[in-house]
Amino acid sequence: MQAFENFTGICAPLDRANVDTDAIIPKQFLKSIKRSGFGPYLFDEWRYLDHGEPDMDCTHRPLNPGFVLNDPRYAKAEILLARENFGCGSSREHAPWALADFGIRVILAPSFADIFFNNCFKNGILPIVLEAAVIDGLFAKATGGEALRIVVDLPAQTLTPADGAVIPFVVEAGSKHCLVEGLDDIGLTLQEVDAIRAYEVRRKQEAPWLFIGA
Amino acid sequence: MVAKTLYDKLWDEHVVRVDDNGTALLYIDRQLIHEVTSPQAFEGLRLAGRKPWRISANLAVPDHNVPTSDRAAGIADPVSRLQVETLGTNCQTFGITEFAMGDHRQGVVHVIGPEQGFTLPGSTIVCGDSHTSTHGAFGALAFGIGTSEVEHVLATQCLIQRKSKSMLIRVDGALGPGVTAKDIVLAIIGEIGTAGGTGFVIEFGGDAIRALSVEGRMTVCNMAIEAGARAGLIAVDEKTVDYMRGRPYAPSGELFEQAAAHWRTLVSDPDARFDRVVPLDAARIKPQVTWGTSPEMVLPVDGHVPDPDAESDPVKASGIRRALDYMGLTAGMPISEIRPDKVFIGSCTNSRIEDLRAAAALAKGRKVAASIKLALVVPGSGLVKEQAEAEGLDKIFTEAGFEWREPGCSMCLAMNADRLEPGERCASTSNRNFEGRQGQGGRTHLVSPAMAVAAAVTGRFIDVREL
Numbered sequence: 001m002q003a004f005e006n007f008t009g010i011c012a013p014l015d016r017a018n019v020d021t022d023a024i025i026p027k028q029f030l031k032s033i034k035r036s037g038f039g040p041y042l043f044d045e046w047r048y049l050d051h052g053e054p055d056m057d058c059t060h061r062p063l064n065p066g067f068v069l070n071d072p073r074y075a076k077a078e079i080l081l082a083r084e085n086f087g088c089g090s091s092r093e094h095a096p097w098a099l100a101d102f103g104i105r106v107i108l109a110p111s112f113a114d115i116f117f118n119n120c121f122k123n124g125i126l127p128i129v130l131e132a133a134v135i136d137g138l139f140a141k142a143t144g145g146e147a148l149r150i151v152v153d154l155p156a157q158t159l160t161p162a163d164g165a166v167i168p169f170v171v172e173a174g175s176k177h178c179l180v181e182g183l184d185d186i187g188l189t190l191q192e193v194d195a196i197r198a199y200e201v202r203r204k205q206e207a208p209w210l211f212i213g214a
Numbered sequence: 215m216v217a218k219t220l221y222d223k224l225w226d227e228h229v230v231r232v233d234d235n236g237t238a239l240l241y242i243d244r245q246l247i248h249e250v251t252s253p254q255a256f257e258g259l260r261l262a263g264r265k266p267w268r269i270s271a272n273l274a275v276p277d278h279n280v281p282t283s284d285r286a287a288g289i290a291d292p293v294s295r296l297q298v299e300t301l302g303t304n305c306q307t308f309g310i311t312e313f314a315m316g317d318h319r320q321g322v323v324h325v326i327g328p329e330q331g332f333t334l335p336g337s338t339i340v341c342g343d344s345h346t347s348t349h350g351a352f353g354a355l356a357f358g359i360g361t362s363e364v365e366h367v368l369a370t371q372c373l374i375q376r377k378s379k380s381m382l383i384r385v386d387g388a389l390g391p392g393v394t395a396k397d398i399v400l401a402i403i404g405e406i407g408t409a410g411g412t413g414f415v416i417e418f419g420g421d422a423i424r425a426l427s428v429e430g431r432m433t434v435c436n437m438a439i440e441a442g443a444r445a446g447l448i449a450v451d452e453k454t455v456d457y458m459r460g461r462p463y464a465p466s467g468e469l470f471e472q473a474a475a476h477w478r479t480l481v482s483d484p485d486a487r488f489d490r491v492v493p494l495d496a497a498r499i500k501p502q503v504t505w506g507t508s509p510e511m512v513l514p515v516d517g518h519v520p521d522p523d524a525e526s527d528p529v530k531a532s533g534i535r536r537a538l539d540y541m542g543l544t545a546g547m548p549i550s551e552i553r554p555d556k557v558f559i560g561s562c563t564n565s566r567i568e569d570l571r572a573a574a575a576l577a578k579g580r581k582v583a584a585s586i587k588l589a590l591v592v593p594g595s596g597l598v599k600e601q602a603e604a605e606g607l608d609k610i611f612t613e614a615g616f617e618w619r620e621p622g623c624s625m626c627l628a629m630n631a632d633r634l635e636p637g638e639r640c641a642s643t644s645n646r647n648f649e650g651r652q653g654q655g656g657r658t659h660l661v662s663p664a665m666a667v668a669a670a671v672t673g674r675f676i677d678v679r680e681l
Contacts, residue, residue: 017529018408018508022648027629031293033253033300045650054293085409091344093360111409114444115358122362174237189370199230199241209465209473210243210337213270214311
């Protein structure tokens, strides 16, 4: 995984609660056996007026003018501002793959669905939980007028919107470390081979029925 | 000794190692695999030159893309076909057991796990599928994961996890006639909301849960994820133990008795402390119907569609307005005047034999209404299908005008050919009513199997108790 570096990015406001992963990337695109190429189909049913299918060339598809990412101000957004329970529903990792492929690196919301939240960290996306009042304030700044730019500093755990008021945020230490260093979880876990083997030896004594498998 | 919740017990038994900051390496006993969320995980293993840590801990089945009509010609859509074939190739390459499309044990991943006894009480179970919460009905810690974590489990048999908070939802009293496990869980989601369980593992307890069959308990745990929970759990009792007996992958003989003795300890201690307790009165739960585009947008069948102008929270009001617009409904209209075009009985929520029996009992001697364009019954597995046919349920359904299909996920998420057309309305026993879930522009109303049959034969959502 690529290391997460500090950046200044445009913040696109997606003003609806309970955005589910079916909306982020509809089911027909899940038939792909690849990990890449989902960006053009991000929010497909909201973003385009026609019906999208895998491998479709999106450059000439009719756009929904009312959808935030079709607003030219947000075409290069790297930060997505969202409402509560963002990423609920299906566990599909195609959702963060599509967001990352589009260019989204940070998502701000009052709450996230659990599986989606974890999946983001595996794909270099930083999901940040902020208090509802802070989110409301950011919506007010990001909507209308010029696009809002925010400086993201992960090591310092701060967001600085263009007006300069610093917003601190919380991130779990292990997840932060992996993002900053661009570490592969599996490699880290495999450093624990001896502990895993020892656990298995003990469990085979305690609960041998768990070791008959398919 | 400190009193423990069931979740505490399952967690403690599976911790390999824990960091100072509370991050644990958790051992995973079982992984279920399907075709949609696994190809990139297998590719990752191959690229890194890694092998599965414990091959026999995995069981694979294609379910999302498989056709439910005639399978003799294979899968027509080449993209779907490639994904199903890729699962087959990966399982062969890595030596993982797969119930392929032609195998009579094939079915929806969350139906076959328990059916085969691959799901065991007290185990940790994962799958690249959010509805893995289903298996919590057996007192197993079961949750959905993303593809990166599927690869992680394949490679290491472990996951990096932090412990969730614990919630007890206690459903006391007895359910009224015609009210089912599905109505319980929809009512719970209506009560706590789709984010109400975020950060929690939910244990479902109380008399009404104890009284449910194992199949009904799976329906409840299946939708724990729709309340945002990491996992759903139900304590082990004799029903659980009896269910496991004689299943192909379950232990047998003396080992079964040894296992059962341990399984019986998988209950929360009487004075165990939960971070949150939500009491619910079973007697007050009526048959439920969702009206909107989130499972929390649910009402009793005698309710009326809400009015956004009466909602004080602006985000909620705009959510209601958008949902009414998408669903083609007007504020204040009675739920009982909503008329579906299609009916779907199936999915990992409601496609087990008990669901089909309940549906057939109501369909018997009745006819699907002329206004219903299609009424599908999709059994959860090949074995459920065989059982239903042995009991003559298929005949009851087809005589009533339902189509009797082959097992798979089908119109729950419409990755195969079964789907809604734009604007079509469906009475569905599945788990998600998101925009476009059953086909772009499709409108989903989630109900129990009994309520789906009632809608099929009358052409609208009526209280099954009045049928």
